[in-house]
Amino acid sequence: MDDVALAAAFLLIAALYASVGQAGASGYLAVMALAGFAPAAMKATALALNLAVAGIGTVLFLKAGRVGWRNL
Structure with missing residues (x-):
């Protein structure tokens, strides 16, 4: 998998998981x-x-x- 496709997959996973309040580790691992x-x-x-996605969300x-x- 080339770097651009890998980065795009990570970005998509981060956006989808963050939209429901998660950080996406299982998606990155997959x-x-x-x-x-x-x-x-x-x-x-x-x-x-x-940590990056959760930190940005926080x-x-x-x-x-x-x-x-x-509350934190």
């Missing part, structure tokens, strides 16, 4: 398994992507006033 990634690389990459909710620091 794409990486189909692309032939090594298991050690899959773990680290899925964790990093999951910041956006904080800025919009939908959640407060006390």
Whole structure:
């Protein structure tokens, strides 16, 4: 799988999962398994992507006033 297709798949998964309040680790792992990634690389990459998507969502909710620091 070339880099552009992999990035597009990750972007699509991130958008779909984030739209329902999730970060998408299972989707990232599925794409990486189909692309032939090594298991050690899959773990680290899925964790990093999951943290990035969840962090962006948290910041956006904080800025919009939908959640407060006390609730986190």
